[in-house]
Amino acid sequence: MRDARVRRLEDAGRHPDQAKWLSAEEKELLRRDLAVDRDEGTRSFREVLRDPRVYALAIGYFCLISGLYAVSFWLPMILKENGLxxxxxxxxxxxLPYAFAIVLMVVLGRRSTAPVNAACTARSRR
Structure with missing residues (x-):
């Protein structure tokens, strides 16, 4: 939620004080978050290459894409070799895996916006 609000403010070129939809507490929180982001500055490419989180994300992405390609390319051949x-x-x-993924995305999307989860999210921001 925070990221969406920050993007909305940046797109409008506004300051958090000008956002009518934010409470005073949210404006202060957003002001602090934006100040921290500004203080961090930019990083060089070498610094990014030294960060182990970059490699962790790359490995995770590689595994995700490898699994996707394995299902896309090899599942029809596996099915054919097993008698179909x-x-x-x-x-x-x-x-079938893609149909299951579509249903799961809709279910999880609706579940994430349910009032119970919204209340938990609001409590965690405090």
Whole structure:
């Protein structure tokens, strides 16, 4: 939520004091967050390459994409080698992981905006 508000302020070219939709507490929190971001400054490319978090994210991304490609490219062949001969059936079975992902994204998206989670998020910001 904080990032969305910061982006909205930056897009409008405004200061947190001009945001009518924020409470006084939220304005102060946003002012402090923006000051910290300004104080951090910029980093050189060498500093970024020395940061182990960059490599952790790269490894995680590599694993994610590798799994995606494995399912995309090899699942139809695996299904065919296990006895499915009908091309339509192979296509339908290959689409199952993606159909499951679509349903899961909708369910988790609705769950994340449920009032219970919103109340927990509001409490954690205090």
């Amino acid at each position: 001969t009908d091309t339509v059936r192979i296509g339908l079975y290959s689409a």
